[in-house]
Amino acid sequence: MNAMTRHSELKGAQSMEPSQERPFFSVEDIHAWYGESYIVQGVSFSIAKGEVLSLLGRNGAGKTSTLRTLARADSPVLKSGEIWLDGQPLHRMKSYQAAQAGVQLVPEDRRIIGGLTVEENLLLAQVSGQKGWSVEKIYDHFPRLAERRTQEATTMSGGEQQMLAVARALARDLKILFLDEPYEGLAPVIVQEIEKIVRQIRDLGITTIIVEQNAVAALRFSDRAVIMDTGTVVYSGAAADVLENAELRHNYLAV
Ligand SMILES: Nc1ncnc2c1ncn2[C@@H]1O[C@H](COP(=O)(O)OP(=O)(O)O)[C@@H](O)[C@H]1O
Numbered sequence: 101m102n103a104m105t106r107h108s109e110l111k112g113a114q115s116m117e118p119s120q121e122r123p124f125f126s127v128e129d130i131h132a133w134y135g136e137s138y139i140v141q142g143v144s145f146s147i148a149k150g151e152v153l154s155l156l157g158r159n160g161a162g163k164t165s166t167l168r169t170l171a172r173a174d175s176p177v178l179k180s181g182e183i184w185l186d187g188q189p190l191h192r193m194k195s196y197q198a199a200q201a202g203v204q205l206v207p208e209d210r211r212i213i214g215g216l217t218v219e220e221n222l223l224l225a226q227v228s229g230q231k232g233w234s235v236e237k238i239y240d241h242f243p244r245l246a247e248r249r250t251q252e253a254t255t256m257s258g259g260e261q262q263m264l265a266v267a268r269a270l271a272r273d274l275k276i277l278f279l280d281e282p283y284e285g286l287a288p289v290i291v292q293e294i295e296k297i298v299r300q301i302r303d304l305g306i307t308t309i310i311v312e313q314n315a316v317a318a319l320r321f322s323d324r325a326v327i328m329d330t331g332t333v334v335y336s337g338a339a340a341d342v343l344e345n346a347e348l349r350h351n352y353l354a355v
Pocket residue numbers: 134137139157158159160161162163164165166175
């Protein structure tokens with residue numbers, strides 16, 4: 101069975117499911133635009149609770165735009181399609197409502213708040229959300245952040261700021277975590293540390309979508325993989341199958 105057949109079969113199976121049997125997270129034929137630019141061109145996939153999905157594809161394939169659409173950012177604008185999280189219709193929500201529904205996006209730029217300490221960043225994440233992880237629980241899992249709790253957050257290294265960005269997401273009440281290129285711009289030794297954290301997140305059973313240029317690194321700890329090209333899904337299946345499929349990697353991932 102080739103990749104394209106596999107994808108269309110998955111899509112077919114999904115659309116026949118009655119709504120009460122929707123997967124934990126379900127993206128159904130979403131189309132999104134930046135002004136006149138049609139970017140997300142009919143993306144569908146789903147994730148079971150606790151699974152990690154790698155969202156892959158070359159630069160400009162539409163990965164960030166897809167995550168932004170799923171998190172209900174103001175742009176790109178979702179014009180059609182449905183997004184369901186644990187029975188909740190995200191497609192009818194604005195970003196703050198999606199956040200309240202349990203969607204947490206850690207964007208590429210990490211958005212650490214300047215002028216605040218590590219601990220203040222964590223406490224602020226908690227007041228804006230409902231009940232997520234306590235600061236103590238975060239420090240248990242991220243001892244590095246505990247050591248630096250009184251440091252101004254933006255003076256930390258890139259890797260530590262990435263840790264804080266993930267911790268802030270956990271401090272909110274999250275049902276699904278989107279990580280957009282968490283290794284971007286980090287030295288290899290720091291990448292290993294972040295990878296450890298992502299593995300911890302997986303082991304905690306937090307449903308996660310990870311976008312990564314380093315496809316192999318992401319695939320190694322993912323259950324599922326979706327590959328995008330020019331705003332569409334060209335593959336959807338098991339992460340292990342992508343690792344084994346050299347042709348697929350060559351055609352869409354440049355690895
Ligand atoms: N704010 C924007 N306005 C218009 N086009 C955009 C905007 N952001 C991204 N794009 C375009 O959308 C396409 C997909 O970009 P993006 O989702 O960032 O890809 P990826 O994350 O896979 O590298 C690209 O062609 C990019 O130029």
